[in-house]
Amino acid sequence: MSFPSGTWHRIDCVQSWLILILLIAVLPAFLGESYFNQQSYSLTRSWTPERRELDYLRFIGASDQTAKEVKIFGLADFLANRFKRLAHRYVLANKHIAIRRAGWGAALGLISTAAYYGAYILIIQQTIAGIITIGTLTFLAGSFDRMRGLLQGLMSRFSTIAEAALYLQDLFDFFAIQPEIVSPKNPRPFPNPIREGFTFEQVSFKYPDTEKWVLQDLDFTLQAGEKLALVGENGAGKTTLVKLLARLYEPTTGRILLDGHDLREYDLATLRDHIGIIFQGFSKICVTCRRKYCDR
Ligand SMILES: Nc1ncnc2c1ncn2[C@@H]1O[C@H](COP(=O)(O)OP(=O)(O)OP(=O)(O)O)[C@@H](O)[C@H]1O
Ligand SMILES: [Mg+2]
Known part of the structure; x- marks a missing residue:
């Protein structure tokens, strides 16, 4: 296939635009996802005392070790109500984030879809203008679609790993805690028997x-x-x-x-x-x- 002079330059131009559109198609959704991952993590972390209390209430309400006291003192309703109130507040806090996440996800998804169809329009326009052939149109459209899929997959995996890394950091921070009460470097022999007390x-x-x-x-x-x-x-x-x-x-x-x-x-x-x-x-x-x- 031979192209008139200057055609390669125009195809390059189309490709540069496509790469830009590709980024617009995947980046906003990725950034949105990362932001809400961080928000969910912060919420989970800031609710640590309440989540522990929920676990504790569930334990004392359902454990055979506490069953005697729960029955004798009639604690079932007290525990159930306290659990319900706390769980309800936690659900509300999560719901707030979930709604915002869904709203922003839809909006950013729209940008991605618009960019996707924008790329098609651009390619079709260039074909109508005779800058690229039908064959190149098919090739570019297919490549754009595959690249978008691959990039989205890549970023989604990256965002999943980044989210897990937030929680993993807590584990590493925990492992990094050094005990404050330790043995001296050169301990004194323990008295055997103890003489003075x-x-x-x-x-x-x-x-x-x-x-x-x-x-x-x-x-x-x-x-x-x-x-x-x-x-x-x-x-x-x-x-x-x-x-x-x-x-x-x-x-x-x-x-x-x-x-x-x-x-x-x-x-x-x-x-x-x-x-x-x-x-x-x-x-x-x-x-x-x-x-x-x-x-x-
Ligand atoms: N881990 C802890 N953190 C903070 N305060 C604590 C902790 N353990 C005990 N205390 C407080 O220290 C004080 C002394 O508690 P301690 O358990 O030594 O008393 P005790 O004389 O053994 O009481 P008991 O007769 O009930 O066994 C209490 O006011 C208790 O609330
Ligand atoms: Mg004691």
């Missing part, structure tokens, strides 16, 4: 992100071999004191000594190996105690 020196403690002092200026020694009962009203800080002893938390001020040395100087795992605690809110771990579990 535990000494609390001016120990005060607040739970993280709270204002209330749970323990204040606590000074006492628990001698080796001594039996000590701590008696106090609910919330006095008895369990907290035991948690400090096991280094589940660090004193906010003051220090705890074991045989005259700060607890922080000992290896954390060895310290916990030497302490046996049954907490009042103990957990039952429902697994069969086979050798392979016990040995780990």
Whole structure:
């Protein structure tokens, strides 16, 4: 096939326009999708406490462990209503985004469709004007359609991956959290047997992100071999004191000594190996105690 001089330049021109139209056909929908993915993620994240509460309400409303209390105290309606109210608010917040997403999706879809037909009109015009042949028209129209399909597929996959990456980042952030209570680099050998016992020196403690002092200026020694009962009203800080002893938390001020040395100087795992605690809110771990579990 031979073209008059200058025809190639005009076909190039048509192709440049087609590429621009192609971008107009796929980009707005992609950008819209990315924007609403971000919005959905932000909503899910900002509703984390409420979503946890919903899970918790579902658990206490339907668990065999809480069935006694739910029945005796007639909690079923209270739990169901609370769940309904919270779930309704969450549905409304999601609905708002879903409606906007659908509206914008339709509008941006229209731009894409208009661009698609615009490309056809352009190609047909160029054919009527004799710039391109019927064969080139068929070729260009087919290529444009395939390219649009491929690009849309590519961007849709990209947007799905980008959306998943938003949630994945939370997981990586979680893995990146470093424990604040760690063993020292060169731990002191654990006393065996313990000779002097535990000494609390001016120990005060607040739970993280709270204002209330749970323990204040606590000074006492628990001698080796001594039996000590701590008696106090609910919330006095008895369990907290035991948690400090096991280094589940660090004193906010003051220090705890074991045989005259700060607890922080000992290896954390060895310290916990030497302490046996049954907490009042103990957990039952429902697994069969086979050798392979016990040995780990
Ligand atoms: N993880 C926590 N975060 C914030 N505050 C807490 C936490 N655990 C306990 N507290 C608060 O610290 C205070 C002391 O609690 P703690 O459990 O040590 O008391 P307790 O003397 O063991 O009470 P009980 O007799 O009921 O077992 C209470 O006011 C409690 O609400
Ligand atoms: Mg307690």
